[in-house]
Amino acid sequence: xxxxxxxxxxxxxxxxxxxxxxxxxxxxxxxxxxxxxxxxxxxxxxxxxxxxxxxxxxxxxxxxxxxxxxxxxxxxxxxxxxxxxxxxxxxxxxxxxxxxxxxxxxxxxxxxxxxxxxxxxxxxxxxxxxxxxxxxxxxxxxxxxxxxxxxxxxxxxxxxxxxxxxxxxxxxxxxxxxxxxxxxxxxxxxxxxxxxxxxxxxxxxxxxxxxxxxxxxxxxxxxxxxxxxxxxxxxxxxxxxxxxxxxxxxxxxxxxxxxxxxxxxxxxxxxxxxxxxxxxxxxxxxxxxxxxxxxxxxxxxxxxxxxxxxxxxxxxxxxxxxxxxxxxxxxxxxxxxxxxxxxxxxxxxxxxxxxxxxxx
Ligand SMILES: *Cc1c(COP(=O)(O)O)cnc(C)c1O
Numbered sequence: 001x002x003x004x005x006x007x008x009x010x011x012x013x014x015x016x017x018x019x020x021x022x023x024x025x026x027x028x029x030x031x032x033x034x035x036x037x038x039x040x041x042x043x044x045x046x047x048x049x050x051x052x053x054x055x056x057x058x059x060x061x062x063x064x065x066x067x068x069x070x071x072x073x074x075x076x077x078x079x080x081x082x083x084x085x086x087x088x089x090x091x092x093x094x095x096x097x098x099x100x101x102x103x104x105x106x107x108x109x110x111x112x113x114x115x116x117x118x119x120x121x122x123x124x125x126x127x128x129x130x131x132x133x134x135x136x137x138x139x140x141x142x143x144x145x146x147x148x149x150x151x152x153x154x155x156x157x158x159x160x161x162x163x164x165x166x167x168x169x170x171x172x173x174x175x176x177x178x179x180x181x182x183x184x185x186x187x188x189x190x191x192x193x194x195x196x197x198x199x200x201x202x203x204x205x206x207x208x209x210x211x212x213x214x215x216x217x218x219x220x221x222x223x224x225x226x227x228x229x230x231x232x233x234x235x236x237x238x239x240x241x242x243x244x245x246x247x248x249x250x251x252x253x254x255x256x257x258x259x260x261x262x263x264x265x266x267x268x269x270x271x272x273x274x275x276x277x278x279x280x281x282x283x284x285x286x287x288x289x290x291x292x293x294x295x296x297x298x299x300x301x302x303x304x305x306x307x308x309x310x311x312x313x314x315x316x317x318x319x320x321x322x323x324x325x326x327x328x329x330x331x332x333x334x335x336x337x338x339x340x341x342x343x344x345x346x347x348x349x350x351x352x353x354x355x356x357x358x359x360x
C-alpha cells in the first residue's frame with residue numbers, strides 16, 4: 001500500500017537519547033527544558049524573533065483569535081483545512097468567505113474589500129500548500145480598513161518570501177507540527193508574532209492566563225506541549241535538510257514524468273520557493289480525477305482530495321454557499337503521494353497509471 005503521506009520517523013536511538021534526558025530532568029511538560037530548546041532552535045532555523053511551541057495548529061489559531069480579541073466577522077477562504085473555519089466559529093466569530101485566486105489557490109485579495117462590512121474585524125488567510133498569499137495586498141487592505149491579519153501557515157514550514165520568513169507576516173502567524181506535515185513533533189503547533197505586547201499576551205494565554213504564583217493576566221487555555229513532543233521536534237529538526245531534499249527530488253520527478261499530459265499545478269508566489277509540503281495537481285475535469293482515483297486505488301495507491309469539498313458548502317454549522325472558482329478547483333484537485341520514504345520507482349508507477357487514464 002502506498003499512502004498519500006507517511007510521518008517521518010527518525011532512528012529510534014536518537015529519540016531514546018532525549019527520553020534519557022527527560023528522565024534525568026524529571027520534567028515532563030509545562031515549558032520544560034526540551035520545549036525551550038526546541039523553541040530556541042526553531043527561532044534560529046526559521047529566523048523569527050518570537051515563537052511559541054503549542055499543543056497543535058488548531059489551538060494556535062484559537063489562541064491567535066483570542067489574543068487579538070476579535071469579534072464579529074472574519075474574512076477567510078473556503079479552500080483550506082476545516083480547522084481554519086472551525087476555529088473562527090469556536091471563538092464566537094462569523095466566517096465571511098471570499099473566493100480564491102485561480103492561479104495561487106489562495107484567497108483572492110482583489111475580492112476582499114467587497115466583503116468588508118461594519119462588522120469585519122480581521123482577515124484569516126491560509127497559505128495553501130505552503131504557497132504564500134498575496135501578503136502585500138492583504139496587509140495594505142488591512143491597514144486601510146483597520147483590520148487584523150492572521151495567517152494560517154500550517155503548510156508553510158520553512159517558506160521564505162521576499163527574503164524573510166513567511167511567519168513574519170500578519171499580526172500573528174500559526175503553524176501545525178502534526179505528524180502528517182512536512183516537519184512534525186507528532187502533535188504540535190507554533191504561534192509567531194513580531195508584536196511584543198501581543199506575544200506577551202499569547203504567552204499568558206498558552207498557560208491558563210497565569211502571570212505569577214497567584215495572579216492572572218488574561219483569559220487563557222491550556223496550549224502547552226510536552227517534553228516528549230519537543231523531543232520529537234528536536235530530533236526531526238536535525239533531519240530537516242534531508243527531508244526537504246528528498247521531497248524536492250520526488251516532486252521534480254513527478255514534474256518530469258507528468259510534463260506531457262494536460263495537467264495544471266498551483267502557481268507559486270514569484271518571490272518565494274516551494275517547500276514541497278504537498279504535490280497537488282489539477283485534472284481537466286472531475287470525471288478524469290475520479291477515474292484516476294479509482295485506478296490508483298485498485299493498485300493500492302492512496303490519494304487525497306485535499307481540499308474537497310469547499311468549506312463554504314459542507315459544514316453543518318454554516319449556511320451553504322457556492323463560489324465559482326473554489327467549487328471548480330476543489331472538484332478537480334488531487335494531492336499525490338509524497339513522503340520521505342516514497343521511492344522514485346513508486347512515483348514512476350503512479351505516473352504510469354495516471355498517463356494510462358489519459359491515453360484511454
Ligand atoms: C493541519 C492544519 C491545521 C490544524 O493543525 P493541527 O496541528 O492538526 O491542529 C490547520 N490549518 C491547516 C491549513 C492545516 O493543514
